[in-house]
Amino acid sequence: MKYSELFTRTSKNIPAEADSANARFLVQGGFVHRETAGVYSYLPLGLRVLRKIEQIIRVEVEMMGGQEILMPVLSPKENWVTTNRWDTFDVLFRLTGVQGKEYALGATHEEIVTPLVGDYIFSYKDLPIKVFQIQNKMRNELRAKSGILRGREFSMKDLYSFHANQEDLDVYYDFVKKSYLKIFKKLGFDSNITYITYASGGAFSKFSHEYQVLSDVGEDQIYVCEKCHVAVNHEILDEQKTCPECNNSNLVSKKGIEVGNIFKLGTKFSDAFGIKYADKDGVLKPVVMGCYGIGPSRIMGTLVEIFNDEKGIIWPKSIAPYQVHIVSIGDVAKDADKLYEKLMSEGIEVLYNDRDGRAGAKLNDADLIGIPLRLVISSRTLEKGSVEWKERSNNDAEEVKLDNVVELVKKYYLK
């Protein structure tokens, strides 16, 4: 993409509402546009990042047996009355349409997915079933804050599993628990800073599990067992004062951002909707459920919180909107165009800043936007048949020969 053709541009002004790095840099870099508190539009650069995050998650969840569906935002009141959550779900947006028809806006989708999948469950042979969607959720949050970390509208991948019994759920739950760690690693979070965190369970299990990424802007207080690399959410610290895995009582207080959670639902929702299956003997039994969430937009915000410096964002390779950011300095359009075409023809994703402008401003833009690899081409580098190679995560630049650039870029992205 030629930057001259992109309609967005960077801004030098720190937004008034910027209470966090992601709220600041994503707006200044032209990734998102704030519409009102907790509600953002995704601009071309931001949408590319969001789609990459979603695609990494989608591929992994499909490998976990998930079948993709898409449920609506509009959710009929009846379904929430059936589960007794119409009046009790605290962040539910409620509205009334024509003829007094009442709806909730989907804040979570147990109320839709349970009867939906239930329509296809007859016997034990139909189980287990795992379905997921990637869809925008709405929550009437008292305080929207931290940019896209806690929004009133946000993207969510929600996976639901349906089992014949608790044992089958337990096995799948443990499988998801491990698989999620792999997903977070692929999304760019080092396993050093990602903690499976024990949180409150509910009627059907002692604990649920959150995935917390350490960050000073995190809303969650967690207590880390440095031996087991797990944590306990402060919400359950009264009942769980030690590490649930090794009983270590020396837990260290840290702040985390919750990037995912998994929960055993048991028969809470299948009971409410009367979803049963016939076992081998023809006896009707309730279906046992689990649910597993990861929020792609929150992942995007968290990545910015973790990977930034005073100049801007430092995207992980797997998530960056483009792989290479070409910056042309001075009157080198012909050679810069050629480099751009060459990289593109090799399937490399390139943002090419071909706009007029001072070198300093263009380099600042590249730092703000945060693509992992910057290539500067100028008359000075061209004299030597080379370009300046600078990694966003590294302070040192070096010169590489134009002839070797494609090969080196490919090698860099395989690392």
Next chain:
Amino acid sequence: MKYSELFTRTSKNIPAEADSANARFLVQGGFVHRETAGVYSYLPLGLRVLRKIEQIIRVEVEMMGGQEILMPVLSPKENWVTTNRWDTFDVLFRLTGVQGKEYALGATHEEIVTPLVGDYIFSYKDLPIKVFQIQNKMRNELRAKSGILRGREFSMKDLYSFHANQEDLDVYYDFVKKSYLKIFKKLGFDSNITYITYASGGAFSKFSHEYQVLSDVGEDQIYVCEKCHVAVNHEILDEQKTCPECNNSNLVSKKGIEVGNIFKLGTKFSDAFGIKYADKDGVLKPVVMGCYGIGPSRIMGTLVEIFNDEKGIIWPKSIAPYQVHIVSIGDVAKDADKLYEKLMSEGIEVLYNDRDGRAGAKLNDADLIGIPLRLVISSRTLEKGSVEWKERSNNDAEEVKLDNVVELVKKYYLK
């Protein structure tokens, strides 16, 4: 995809609410699940169809210069007050969140896109700009009907263009007008049945244009000029009694489904939000806008209305959820598996009905689901080293040699 692994199944029961072919076959085939009037979930087969439609549109709109963004469902009241549409937009869902904050649910996005793009318009050099999104819209329709044709929540591709003057808008508008016909053709609508239809314009132009596909279940009455292959919507028949292109007064009444529309907005929205640019002389002038819509979910419903018979759906090749439907009959799992693997390894999309079941039921399912090409493999065909080849749109079956199947499938899909 092995049908045994898909959680959905077909149903013999015609849904009580089925007032149209799409409401019937999409539910019976396991493409969609009705949640409440006008609100549907997309099941794996249906989501594949929807994504294919969206992708065909996306590629074409990108070639028309559109840059993809994603705007929210939640839309602050202030923006609708600014354009005087808060009280007047008849199908707007309105709701109140915490602290009395009022929102509309996006029924269209001029109220969001105008100030958003406006933030990046400074001078004539920034224009034109074209942005689009593919996103779910909500409309508080008095009567939701005809399955996914007129829903309360539905998918929409909306493109908006921003120009320095009316002439530039006019040129782009004409370009879109032609390009849209190409899109509808790629989506499977024969140009014979697709009519550019003159409809009411508004303050800034005499006409807008709709794309109407002839169908007896269409809600729109249109008057067709058979010479020019254009039509006039009945809504403007009082003022436009003849063909606007050749003045032919012999217009033929037909029923159509509106699958797209394009509209010159002029400065209506840029005036409301005060979006101006500096021309070459530094004089501030208002931005001139156009908008261009195609509804992917409505396209999906319309395709079913046009392409069906008493047995089920007949998907066009470009849209079908899978390219080949393998039906195994009898005890031929080993050979059927091999055929499935072979087609898959060639990049062919296959639905493989490996479920137990009577031959008749499995063949009925294939007819209902409507994949263009069915391959039946049985001990009878295997004796001859062949499979039965049957196109959904053709009553005759033939036998083809197993060794030639891959080549023939590829040839069929290139036709």
